[in-house]
Amino acid sequence: MSVKILLLTGLAMLAFAANSLLNRVALSDTTIDPASFTLIRLLAGALFLWLIHAYRHSSKKHRASVGGNWLSALALFIYAAGFSFAYLSLTAATGALLLFAAVQITMMAVALSKGERLTSLQVIGFTLALAGLVVLLLPGVSAPSWQGAVLMLMAGVAWGAYTLRGKGATDPLQTTAGNFLRAVPFGLACWLIWGKTELDVLGVWYAVLSGGLASGVGYAIWYTVLPSLSAMIAATVQLSVPVLAAVGGVLMLSEPVTLRLLVASMAILGGIAMVIGARKVTNSGQ
Known part of the structure; x- marks a missing residue:
């Protein structure tokens, strides 16, 4: 793996962890509500991803088209909304761990339901x-x-489903941009029901950074390096996200790290690493 790929992969993981930190600090230190945060995050993500996608196609004769579909967009919205509402009461570390565990367990469960043997x-x-x-x-x-x-586990299941639905996409960046755009109406409906009309300026900026930088640019970087990574490395490197979120929560938000969280983290991340590692060994032996 080249130094460039290594650095870009690290940046992508930092961006994913930053989503937890930005969401948590916005809801704990500002007056922005989770419905407003979700809507702004989706809008910012759609805008940044679409600009990146349009720039990639600027030298081509055909116009960049909208990708994605409404079912995937709904799953994306459920993830984003559950993620934001959950952080009203969870620390950055606990939220990231629950999200990651739910995503991986969901994908494992689907593999088992399709006949994959462990x-x-x-x-x-x-x-x-x-x-x-x-x-x-x-x-x-x-x-x-x-x-x-419960909300974070629901968000993780939705993200796992979204990830599975996106497998095999010919242009993942275009698909993600389209899904973010399609998810905006769901976010708007959520805001009309539970949102506030008076928005905290700093909270809005946190939401823009979460959607545009941590999500938009983060996904763009990830999709750039993904073809250069093996499935094993791509799966394993994501184990760093809850750890990075936990470290960030301690350093930036003064969140406590309990013995329960440490034990659970080692069990969850270690268990998932065993499944991923054993799958690689099995595949290489066939």
Whole structure:
């Protein structure tokens, strides 16, 4: 792997982790509401992604067309809205861990439902990841809010479904731009029901940064480096996102790191890493 690819991959992971930090700080330190944050994030993401896509096609004779579809856009909206509403009561670290766990477990469950068989090591890893999730959610003093946890798990399932629906897209950037654009009406409906008309200026900027920079530019970088990464590396490197979010939460938001979170993180991330690693070994042996 070249130094350029390594640096770009690192930037993409930092952008993904920044989504958690920006969302959390906006909802905890400003008066912006989650519905407004979601709508602005989707608008900013759609704009930045579309500008990047249009620039890529500026030298071609045909015009850049809108990609994506409404079902994927709905899944994207459910992810974005659940993500924002969950961060009313979750720390950046806990939210990122729950989101990542739900995404990976959803994708594993779909693979199993389609007849994919797990090796003994993968079964152990899958069980370990589920056990870590249970440990994190068990009632107790340091347990996360169950409402926030449910919303973040819902967001993770939606993102997992969105990811699976996007597999095989001929132009992932175009597809993502189109889905962000199509998700805006859902975000608008959500804002009309639960949003506020008076917006916090700093909160708006956080939402723009989340949608335009962390999501828009982050996805653009990720899709640029993805063809240069093996499936194993692409899956494994994403294990860094909850860790980066946790470190950022401690350094920037003064969030505590509890023993429960550490144990759950090791179990969830370790279990998922075992499944991914065992899958690679199995595939290479065939």
